[in-house]
Amino acid sequence: MGVDESPCRPQSLDMENPSRRGLLIVLSSPSGAGKTTISRKLMEADPTITMSISATTRAPRPGEEDGKDYHFVTDEAFQHLVDEGELAEWAYVFDHRYGSPKEPIKEALKAGRDILFDIDWQGTQQLRSAFGNDLVSIFILPPSMKELERRLHDRKTDSEDVIAGRMRRAAGEIGHWGEYDYVLVNEQVEDCLSEVQAIVTAERMRRNRRPYLTDFTRQLVERPNN
Numbered sequence: 001m002g003v004d005e006s007p008c009r010p011q012s013l014d015m016e017n018p019s020r021r022g023l024l025i026v027l028s029s030p031s032g033a034g035k036t037t038i039s040r041k042l043m044e045a046d047p048t049i050t051m052s053i054s055a056t057t058r059a060p061r062p063g064e065e066d067g068k069d070y071h072f073v074t075d076e077a078f079q080h081l082v083d084e085g086e087l088a089e090w091a092y093v094f095d096h097r098y099g100s101p102k103e104p105i106k107e108a109l110k111a112g113r114d115i116l117f118d119i120d121w122q123g124t125q126q127l128r129s130a131f132g133n134d135l136v137s138i139f140i141l142p143p144s145m146k147e148l149e150r151r152l153h154d155r156k157t158d159s160e161d162v163i164a165g166r167m168r169r170a171a172g173e174i175g176h177w178g179e180y181d182y183v184l185v186n187e188q189v190e191d192c193l194s195e196v197q198a199i200v201t202a203e204r205m206r207r208n209r210r211p212y213l214t215d216f217t218r219q220l221v222e223r224p225n226n
């Protein structure tokens, strides 16, 4: 259901204005647990959700597209983004820098659209400080460390060295699970996707994200014959 199709949406609402505050949806996990897979499926099922495309200094993997998967930039270009205050958050991950551009977030929130982030715990902390109640955070765990390693090999995008580095970092990343609003185990992709969708649906219904309810409830009470 699209943003404007809620059955609870009062008819008198100004159609030019968004009826709901946009939501920042953050997915974090150790590398290989499945957040890219879940993100893609979530957006396929609900095209009103847009992805925040991060800037990174890491090299593209085979099949990755500049401007679609990441904005692949040099160290100098990344530093320029930092200096100009164009990133809402940024962090070092696996010896590279990754950051979320500020402008698309502002646009999405203004338009009442939801925006999805595939970022680590450091970025999540920074976004939570900046956006508070507009953010919902979800941590995705693998069913086991053995399965995590199997998925990293299966993906065939990284060398043995890189996989070993990602596995070494996984325990540290998992250590931050307690900072997240929701924690899921990605055993079967479709089950995990359904759980993420249930969270998004419920979070969209939160009272503070539906400011029009103030007018709607007033109308209900003041004009009982309508």
Ligand SMILES: Nc1nc2c(ncn2[C@@H]2O[C@H](COP(=O)(O)OP(=O)(O)O)[C@@H](O)[C@H]2O)c(=O)[nH]1
Pocket (backbone or CB within 6 Å): 028, 029, 030, 031, 032, 036, 054, 055, 058, 089, 090, 091, 093, 094, 098, 099, 100, 118, 119, 120, 121, 122, 123, 124
């Ligand atoms: N803080 C922060 N982390 C990011 C950002 N973009 C990606 N990451 C994280 O960087 C880590 C590495 O990402 P990537 O190199 O694509 O590897 P992957 O985890 O195997 O997909 C993952 O934990 C991502 O969630 C960002 O903009 N900010």
Ligand SMILES: Nc1ncnc2c1ncn2[C@@H]1O[C@H](COP(=O)(O)OP(=O)(O)O)[C@@H](O)[C@H]1O
Pocket (backbone or CB within 6 Å): 029, 030, 031, 032, 033, 034, 035, 036, 037, 038, 151, 152, 154, 155, 186, 187, 188, 189
């Ligand atoms: N539930 C799952 N069961 C089996 N394989 C999975 C599952 N979820 C993801 N994968 C596979 O695991 C690999 C890593 O998934 P990916 O989405 O790239 O993880 P991340 O973005 O967290 O690094 C990919 O090859 C993906 O197809």
